[in-house]
Amino acid sequence: MKTILVTGAGGQLGQCFRKQALKFPNFKYIFCTSRELDITSKTQLRSEIDRYSPDVVINAAAYTNVELAETEKEKAFLVNADASRNLAEICSEKAIELFHFSTDYVFNGRASEPYSEEDEIDPINVYGASKLEGERMIEEKLEKHFIFRTSWLYSEFGHNFFKTILKKAAKKAELNITSSQTGTPTNANDLAEFVLKIIESGSKEYGIYHFSNLGEATWYDFAREILEYAGKIDEVVLNKTGFFKTKAERPEYSVLSKEKALNTFGFNIPHWKESLHGLIDEN
Ligand SMILES: NC(=O)C1=CN([C@@H]2O[C@H](COP(=O)(O)OP(=O)(O)OC[C@H]3O[C@@H](n4cnc5c(N)ncnc54)[C@H](OP(=O)(O)O)[C@@H]3O)[C@@H](O)[C@H]2O)C=CC1
Ligand SMILES: Cc1cn([C@H]2C[C@H](O)[C@@H](COP(=O)(O)OP(=O)(O)O[C@H]3O[C@@H](C)C(=O)[C@@H](O)[C@H]3O)O2)c(=O)[nH]c1=O
Numbered sequence: 522m523k524t525i526l527v528t529g530a531g532g533q534l535g536q537c538f539r540k541q542a543l544k545f546p547n548f549k550y551i552f553c554t555s556r557e558l559d560i561t562s563k564t565q566l567r568s569e570i571d572r573y574s575p576d577v578v579i580n581a582a583a584y585t586n587v588e589l590a591e592t593e594k595e596k597a598f599l600v601n602a603d604a605s606r607n608l609a610e611i612c613s614e615k616a617i618e619l620f621h622f623s624t625d626y627v628f629n630g631r632a633s634e635p636y637s638e639e640d641e642i643d644p645i646n647v648y649g650a651s652k653l654e655g656e657r658m659i660e661e662k663l664e665k666h667f668i669f670r671t672s673w674l675y676s677e678f679g680h681n682f683f684k685t686i687l688k689k690a691a692k693k694a695e696l697n698i699t700s701s702q703t704g705t706p707t708n709a710n711d712l713a714e715f716v717l718k719i720i721e722s723g724s725k726e727y728g729i730y731h732f733s734n735l736g737e738a739t740w741y742d743f744a745r746e747i748l749e750y751a752g753k754i755d756e757v758v759l760n761k762t763g764f765f766k767t768k769a770e771r772p773e774y775s776v777l778s779k780e781k782a783l784n785t786f787g788f789n790i791p792h793w794k795e796s797l798h799g800l801i802d803e804n
Pocket of ligand 1: 533555560561581623675679
């Protein structure tokens with residue numbers, strides 16, 4: 522039986538892994554929250570990995586605050602880049618496979634068709650730059666890696682745009698939502714399930730992959746669909762805005778092409794609306 526150690530298990534994606542793990546009972550799981558395992562400490566990483574001898578590590582730990590990263594550059598790089606290097610080095614020493622996550626924010630957003638894995642990377646904010654550095658560290662230090670660049674994650678867990686919109690709607694707030702970014706909302710449960718299917722398949726097709734739900738939307742489209750499908754659209758004033766003031770610049774267009782992942786693994790990926798509807802129906 523394969524042992525899988527999940528770091529950052531208290532975060533959004535980490536909690537989706539816990540939930541999706543119930544569909545894959547043939548693995549042994551060790552879930553470590555940030556309190557139980559600080560990935561920036563190489564000593565702690567080594568001792569936990571020695572203790573559990575996992576076959577696979579899923580790194581769901583990251584610094585994800587895009588706004589704060591602009592003023593906390595060192596911290597963002599410590600977690601997203603330096604800790605990824607440490608993790609990759611230890612995995613390499615012990616022949617462990619690593620599943621890691623990166624972001625659509627490694628691109629500058631000036632494209633007009635979905636980004637492939639080979640397209641030029643050029644992050645325009647600190648968070649994106651720190652995630653890119655993490656990718657590079659892993660590629661350099663460890664052959665047995667899968668890196669999934671994903672986008673606009675949401676779920677019933679943690680902090681995310683989907684939950685923010687529903688919270689604001691509950692307070693009957695007026696919402697001003699930007700239409701100046703186009704990307705793809707991704708149900709983090711779909712990503713977790715996709716990864717567990719790959720582990721189950723025993724695939725050795727290591728490398729970088731893009732994974733999001735299918736289709737594309739602006740944040741405004743996403744907010745509108747959440748509110749309409751949840752039956753709350755008449756309870757709020759929803760305004761489309763071309764400008765929402767933020768500290769960090771964000772890519773205007775960051776739709777990811779899923780062709781490589783679809784062709785390599787052959788698993789189905791749902792459309793973002795279908796997955797969103799499923800999540801709202803469930804809750
Ligand atoms: N959220 C999104 O929209 C997107 C996310 N991604 C990537 O997906 C992955 C998962 O993101 P998501 O689950 O949404 O992010 P979250 O912020 O919800 O979860 C990240 C988790 O990492 C933990 N963490 C932070 N620092 C450390 C550390 N030093 N040691 C151990 N754990 C730590 C956090 O714990 P604590 O809260 O205690 O600090 C938190 O539980 C990340 O790699 C992210 O970059 C990619 C694209 C979109
Ligand atoms: C709350 C809110 C946000 N916005 C805007 C700000 C931003 O441009 C966009 C989304 O807001 P968020 O704060 O959720 O977005 P952001 O932190 O940019 O989300 C990103 O997180 C990182 C971790 C990733 O890797 C990315 O893929 C992406 O999901 O919507 C509004 O226009 N109105 C609002 O009321």
